[in-house]
Amino acid sequence: VFEREVIIDEGKLEGILSELEMILLESDVAFDVVDEITQKLKDSLVGRRKKIGQKLSDIVIDELKSILKDILDRNRFDFDEFVRNVDKPANILFVGVNGTGKTTTIAKIAKRLTSQGYSVVVAAGDTFRAGAIEQLEEHAKNLGVKIIKHKTGADPAAVIFDAIKHAEAKGIDIVLSDTAGRMHTKKNLIDQLGKIKRVTKPALTIFVDESLAGNDAIERARMFNDAVGIDGSILTKLDADPKGGTAISISYITGKPVLFVGTGQSYDDLEKFSSEWLIGRIFD
């Protein structure tokens, strides 16, 4: 059968690309990331042959979805499998800028792990913010897990170190370590996280950010990843109805996967992240 083909050129793509750029921007994918994704799309599509009758927009959208999937699934690992196989006790450290949901997410993960049969201790490593220790304490009480805490102003590395010692002595599987929220631009505070990592050697360092954030997500993800080193992210507050493009920004910049999303303020409002789900949320 003889089928006629045409070559895709940049001119034909222009209109579709700018529409897709709009969709991405409105979904809170950072401007610079959208720029780079568009360039990738052009690189892979210009010069490609398509059958007459095949819709160009379908081809472009399929290609875009596959680029996004690649970004979102780089270095993906399964959290449950990780926890199953890791040497115990394992310390999991939570870091991020102010108010993104670190402490609440620790409580949610504690609930998840204890209901899977693991034993958990939480470390009150935010010794800075007013009410931070009491907040984690209340969560621990609600969930029936042990908390290790010092006083406000104490050295957070020492608190977490104590929690690990406690876990070793009592045969507890997982230590979930809270840290104070901090701006990525505050060098001394970022250095402090470096010290916490050196002293407490976390098996996993998780960056917590909120899906409500726009372009700044790439700045802070980059700086936390460069200066502290992260293994994955958790994106909170998806229930407020952002599209979730922040996941794309953060994964693109860090090359690390989003592991979970927070979908509310209750302990059960934590869902495993899936790239298909997010892409569907943006395009369907």
Next chain:
Amino acid sequence: MALEALKDVVRKIKSSSSIDKYLVEEIVRDIQRALLRADVNVRHVKQISDAIKKRALSEDVLPTFNVREHIIKIVYEELMRGIGEGLDIPLKKAKIMLVGLQGSGKTTTTAKMAKYFKDKGLKAGVITADTWRPAAYDQLKQLAEAYDIGFYGDKNEKDAVKIVRDGLEKMKDYDIIIIDTAGRHALEEGLINEMIEISRVANPDYKLLVLDAAIGQLASTQAKRFHDAIGIDGIVITKFDGTAKGGGALSAAREIGIPIAFLGTGEKVEDFEKFDPAGFVSRLLGMGDIKALLEKV
């Protein structure tokens, strides 16, 4: 000679001149990129760029301005359109209620505002009406105690409306009372209703929406819901000490046509400033000192 000079004083960017037209297009493209990078709502960016294109080509260029300065002045005016230059809260008896999304910085801002007015000589107190977040009470109490600010709360009471009613009764002799409320978002119907009820009972003089400088495209729709529910009088932008530009919060202000009142510039209770529009827009655009530019007029 004199006539020549005069003609030069008020100049238009001639739409017929392809160089000027091209220049305008190019500058507008730069500005669009800056606005989108700063989280200004995509819809607002379109409106603003259309307005710039129209005005840049039709309005007189001030003698001291080049084309770029001419356009930046227009951008400044368009960005601030309908939201004024700030919000002045006079130094007299007032009740202020803070509302906003989870983790935006309400509790910290409650303490910051109380200290701000206390430093100006008013008797300032705070009420914690957040009965949801674990240890919300302790957080505000510790901040209030550290700064010698009046505090009211009831750890065992789950009814936020009752706490506010009792607190206002107890704090009758205070000049400024700031009410901290739980974090909530537009889709949490129950919490939105609670906020409406608190607002009705407290009858605040100012209802301020606290927004994180990093908030993205969702800012306008969220703000609209809060505004429809209780009527917002001003916005406080927090966490301005990072790299976020605050374009989301600005879009929220534009969306509902209300001013930005204060900026939070750090975790400490002292880190609090009145909103300065020229400084804000300079930072948002990353295009030099707009204050100096406006003073050239």
